[in-house]
Amino acid sequence: MEEQDFLKKNLQQAAESGAEHVEVDDMLWQSIEARLEPKRKRRGFFFIMPCLGWAGLFGAGSLLLTLWLLLKPAAGQAPNAQEAATTTQSLPIPAVAPTSAAAESSNAAPINGNAAPATTAAQTHVSHPSYNTSVFTPKSVNQKLPELATMTATNPMPVQATAPAAILANAPANMPASIPAAGAVTTNQAAVACLPFLFTPLEATTTLNTKDVSNPKAPRTAKAQFFLGLYGGANTLRMRPFTDDPYFIEALEARKNATSFNLAAAGGIQKRWNGHLGWRVYGAVGFSRQRYRYRLYQLENPTLTTALVSNSQIRVEITYGDTVLLEQRQFVAGEIGGDLLLYPWSAREHHLYAGPALRYNAGGSGRLAPVWRAGAAIRTFGSWELHGGMSWQPYAAPWSYFETRTIQWEFGVRRYWR
Amino acid sequence: MQQLKQYENHSDADLVQLCIQREPMAQRVLYERYKARMMAFCRRYFQRQDLAEEFFQEGFVRFFQKIEQYDSKYPLYPYLKKIFLYAGINYLRQFFSEKYNTAPLETLAEYSDPEPGIMPSLSYQDLLGLMAKMQEADALVLQLALIEEWTHEEIAVTLGITEGNSRARLLRARKKLMSLIPLETPIT
Numbered sequence: 219m220e221e222q223d224f225l226k227k228n229l230q231q232a233a234e235s236g237a238e239h240v241e242v243d244d245m246l247w248q249s250i251e252a253r254l255e256p257k258r259k260r261r262g263f264f265f266i267m268p269c270l271g272w273a274g275l276f277g278a279g280s281l282l283l284t285l286w287l288l289l290k291p292a293a294g295q296a297p298n299a300q301e302a303a304t305t306t307q308s309l310p311i312p313a314v315a316p317t318s319a320a321a322e323s324s325n326a327a328p329i330n331g332n333a334a335p336a337t338t339a340a341q342t343h344v345s346h347p348s349y350n351t352s353v354f355t356p357k358s359v360n361q362k363l364p365e366l367a368t369m370t371a372t373n374p375m376p377v378q379a380t381a382p383a384a385i386l387a388n389a390p391a392n393m394p395a396s397i398p399a400a401g402a403v404t405t406n407q408a409a410v411a412c413l414p415f416l417f418t419p420l421e422a423t424t425t426l427n428t429k430d431v432s433n434p435k436a437p438r439t440a441k442a443q444f445f446l447g448l449y450g451g452a453n454t455l456r457m458r459p460f461t462d463d464p465y466f467i468e469a470l471e472a473r474k475n476a477t478s479f480n481l482a483a484a485g486g487i488q489k490r491w492n493g494h495l496g497w498r499v500y501g502a503v504g505f506s507r508q509r510y511r512y513r514l515y516q517l518e519n520p521t522l523t524t525a526l527v528s529n530s531q532i533r534v535e536i537t538y539g540d541t542v543l544l545e546q547r548q549f550v551a552g553e554i555g556g557d558l559l560l561y562p563w564s565a566r567e568h569h570l571y572a573g574p575a576l577r578y579n580a581g582g583s584g585r586l587a588p589v590w591r592a593g594a595a596i597r598t599f600g601s602w603e604l605h606g607g608m609s610w611q612p613y614a615a616p617w618s619y620f621e622t623r624t625i626q627w628e629f630g631v632r633r634y635w636r
Numbered sequence: 637m638q639q640l641k642q643y644e645n646h647s648d649a650d651l652v653q654l655c656i657q658r659e660p661m662a663q664r665v666l667y668e669r670y671k672a673r674m675m676a677f678c679r680r681y682f683q684r685q686d687l688a689e690e691f692f693q694e695g696f697v698r699f700f701q702k703i704e705q706y707d708s709k710y711p712l713y714p715y716l717k718k719i720f721l722y723a724g725i726n727y728l729r730q731f732f733s734e735k736y737n738t739a740p741l742e743t744l745a746e747y748s749d750p751e752p753g754i755m756p757s758l759s760y761q762d763l764l765g766l767m768a769k770m771q772e773a774d775a776l777v778l779q780l781a782l783i784e785e786w787t788h789e790e791i792a793v794t795l796g797i798t799e800g801n802s803r804a805r806l807l808r809a810r811k812k813l814m815s816l817i818p819l820e821t822p823i824t
Contacts, residue, residue, distance in 0.1 A: 224755060225782065225813070228755060228757060228758050229763065229779075229782050230782070230783050232758040232762060232763040233677075233680060233760065234673075235760045236677070236679065236760035236763075237676045239676065240672055240676045242692075246692060247664070250696045250697055251660070251663075254663065254697065254701070
């Protein structure tokens with residue numbers, strides 16, 4: 219016992235004498251101060267940020283409504299009943315990635331479940347030489363809006379489209395892969411082209427963690443992530459309980475919006491190094507009932523079909539803490555898509571990000587495209603991060619992901635744990 | 637600097653109260669007061685310099701962010717040590733995984749009691765050197781039990797091990813430590 223007491227005393231003295239032997243870098247305080255600063259000084263400002271995001275969304279919606287109201291009379295002046303009917307079938311088509319979220323993201327009115335192309339040979343019109351193009355970008359449409367408004371009544375425009383493979387698989391046997399579009403490009407359709415600007419992905423992710431590190435008796439595995447997203451007007455609620463265990467099961471993923479209902483269960487394996495950087499591979503199996511849209515990214519009349527499809531997918535994620543740095547989703551069956559977005563990640567508290575990213579669609583189009591991303595990320599309220607910005611794909615090259623140049627806005631709220 | 641000086645004579649409890657009001661100078665003074673001790677603490681537990689600095693930052697950030705939870709009736713230093721330890725608890729827990737424990741706990745026979753002698757006074761550098769020569773998990777339990785004076789129950793709950801495991805590790809660590817310290821022969 220004496221030996222132990224002496225050893226204890228000796229060790230304690232040695233430990234306490236350590237303060238005289240260590241040097242502390244001044245930079246450490248700066249770093250600590252930077253992490254404390256938002257809480258100390260800018261709380262009011264950062265309260266406003268999410269409000270601004272929502273205000274922006276509603277502002278965009280109002281703009282869309284205004285635009286639609288302004289242009290509606292022109293659509294009503296269609297020269298004949300056939301064109302008027304065509305106009306009413308022109309539905310919003312957000313130019314977002316052809317993942318399930320995008321595919322689900324229309325606000326289309328229900329159409330009879332049996333797939334049938336709305337266009338017929340009789341409706342196909344003659345090309346107009348001055349508009350011999352199949353690609354509309356929002357920018358070009360904006361520039362041409364006044365001109366289009368006067369041209370549409372008399373100068374119909376051809377639109378060539380190719381249906382995605384999986385959609386064609388569900389299509390009637392007599393439907394050609396390449397469908398000449400019917401109907402004139404009306405001002406209403408031109409307004410639709412502006413939608414990519416207005417229907418923007420909005421994402422809010424909250425991770426709840428009941429593992430209280432200050433209480434060692436707290437359970438280690440009770441952690442859940444709630445994912446609420448708005449994609450093109452569609453609501454997504456995803457509940458993702460997940461653990462630190464090497465094997466895990468995600469209980470449920472459910473999505474419901476205007477065009478689909480999606481239910482899936484997932485599980486997989488994960489590995490983290492030092493509790494930080496890690497990877498996660500998991501599979502999801504489920505089904506979705508949704509209406510597919512032919513010629514999703516074009517301006518012509520969409521045709522919808524309802525299908526019950528399996529929704530199997532494999533996802534690979536690279537994670538840092540609970541942050542997904544990189545996610546690759548590959549739909550195995552039923553859907554097309556899969557999006558790989560590779561971009562630098564900053565560990566800094568607050569940072570601006572700008573630079574190139576690479577977007578790859580592993581599914582239907584198999585296209586790879588460089589995009590530019592820019593924005594700002596702010597971490598505050600402990601471990602919350604607010605980020606907002608945009609990605610711009612400047613090229614409309616045939617090998618690019620989207621067939622048109624696109625801009626997508628990104629807003630997000632994330633919660634970090636270390 | 638002038639502003640810092642006006643807080644230098646404040647007690648810890650006063651500074652904590654000011655920190656609750658998000659007074660940056662009080663935070664700085666508190667940091668300056670404890671930074672050396674806490675860095676020495678971090679170096680003992682997270683032996684790599686980069687890890688020690690990471691958890692040093694993390695510990696102070698957590699402390700200041702949750703400073704309302706601190707009860708001023710108790711001394712600040714032990715509370716800080718606990719906060720810092722919990723900041724890196726996931727890192728420390730990995731030492732108890734199979735990957736880090738190549739030698740089974742039962743092999744205590746290989747450590748023989750040293751000859752009776754006079755133990756020299758250890759310096760901080762000696763302590764770091766000794767800890768580096770021991771298995772990480774054993775060194776951790778030894779420090780918690782002997783230096784921080786935690787009970788085996790506390791250690792077991794915090795590290796997610798059994799009390800028996802904690803006792804066995806302490807025993808093995810102590811014997812290992814005694815074999816590593818060069819004892820001086822007593823003058824008879």
